Amino acid sequence: MPPTPPADRPVHVPVLLDAVLERVAPRPGDRCCDATLGAGGYARRLLAACRPSGSLLVCDRDPSACDAARAGDLGVAPDCEIWCGNFAALADHRSAADGFDALVADLGVSSAHVDDPARGFSFLRDGPLDMRMDPRSGRSAADFVARESEDALADLFYELGEEHRSRRVARAIVAARGRSPIETTGALAGIVSRALGGRRGARHPATRVFQALRCAVNREIENLDAFLAALPRLVRPGGRAAVVTYHSLEDRRVKRAFLALERGAAWTVLTRKPVVADLAERRANPRSRSAKLRAILRSEAPNGPGAST
Numbered sequence: 001m002p003p004t005p006p007a008d009r010p011v012h013v014p015v016l017l018d019a020v021l022e023r024v025a026p027r028p029g030d031r032c033c034d035a036t037l038g039a040g041g042y043a044r045r046l047l048a049a050c051r052p053s054g055s056l057l058v059c060d061r062d063p064s065a066c067d068a069a070r071a072g073d074l075g076v077a078p079d080c081e082i083w084c085g086n087f088a089a090l091a092d093h094r095s096a097a098d099g100f101d102a103l104v105a106d107l108g109v110s111s112a113h114v115d116d117p118a119r120g121f122s123f124l125r126d127g128p129l130d131m132r133m134d135p136r137s138g139r140s141a142a143d144f145v146a147r148e149s150e151d152a153l154a155d156l157f158y159e160l161g162e163e164h165r166s167r168r169v170a171r172a173i174v175a176a177r178g179r180s181p182i183e184t185t186g187a188l189a190g191i192v193s194r195a196l197g198g199r200r201g202a203r204h205p206a207t208r209v210f211q212a213l214r215c216a217v218n219r220e221i222e223n224l225d226a227f228l229a230a231l232p233r234l235v236r237p238g239g240r241a242a243v244v245t246y247h248s249l250e251d252r253r254v255k256r257a258f259l260a261l262e263r264g265a266a267w268t269v270l271t272r273k274p275v276v277a278d279l280a281e282r283r284a285n286p287r288s289r290s291a292k293l294r295a296i297l298r299s300e301a302p303n304g305p306g307a308s309t
């Protein structure tokens with residue numbers, strides 16, 4: 001049994017955990033990598049499977065996730081290597097030089113981000129408008145909202161959040177920031193809500209705008225593209241990779257990248273359709289509702305065998 005983390009950490013329930021492990025199928029002796037450590041849910045299972053002779057590299061760009069792992073709070077230290085970095089640059093890490101047998105990436109934010117108002121991700125809990133996964137670098141969400149032009153904000157909300165009333169929201173933000181700076185998640189959520197006429201369905205009216213800002217602040221699409229482009233260096237022959245996404249923009253990219261690898265031969269897509277959470281998981285863990293899992297196998301030899309679901 002993998003070790004369990006202490007009970008006082010925010011609870012992040014891993015999404016599609018069994019499905020991911022089934023697709024990447026780690027075995028004793030394998031070289032494994034969890035590119036998005038988070039609360040260690042996937043990492044603990046990878047570690048348990050590759051022991052005693054295998055190895056695990058865990059990566060997260062959020063220093064607090066790496067600190068928690070180093071402190072022994074996630075149940076993976078001291079048996080794995082911990083790297084606090086961006087998975088966009090994973091292929092340059094020395095431990096990635098020979099590639100991995102099992103590589104997983106579970107995109108987006110963890111509960112530790114969303115549940116902590118001080119990180120500024122949540123429109124439900126007021127906090128500083130930050131949203132940086134790595135608070136040591138880059139522009140905060142408040143900076144985007146303060147400095148981008150009305151057109152740039154509207155494009156960002158439309159393209160990264162699929163917010164169809166993006167121009168109306170951008171206009172309201174520019175009007176509001178002319179009166180006073182928008183520095184908290186509560187202030188931004190209020191402005192967006194009022195611009196969109198308040199809550200209509202189950203979803204908070206600011207959901208798409210917050211998603212778009214988070215995506216821009218953390219350069220999530222650019223990082224995902226770099227990670228996908230590096231897969232031929234990251235996955236060794238016979239190895240597998242699995243990626244879990246939470247919105248269609250990301251899923252489309254993963255799907256296209258995997259199909260392009262398969263067309264080039266030596267790779268087999270293991271998921272003809274994305275794997276989604278079943279009803280029981282969706283009920284138990286709302287985060288799983290938008291999750292899509294895709295996986296790919298690199299053959300031992302070109303045109304080698306592969307499975308499909």
Ligand SMILES: C[S@@+](CC[C@H](N)C(=O)[O-])C[C@H]1O[C@@H](n2cnc3c(N)ncnc32)[C@H](O)[C@@H]1O
Nearest residue numbers: 014036038039040041042060061062086087106
């Ligand atoms: C959904 S959580 C992972 C949860 C994990 N699978 C678990 O079961 O506990 C995503 C994590 O990926 C990290 N992350 C997101 N983008 C990243 C990137 N480009 N490079 C490294 N880590 C990233 C976030 O900081 C967050 O901790």
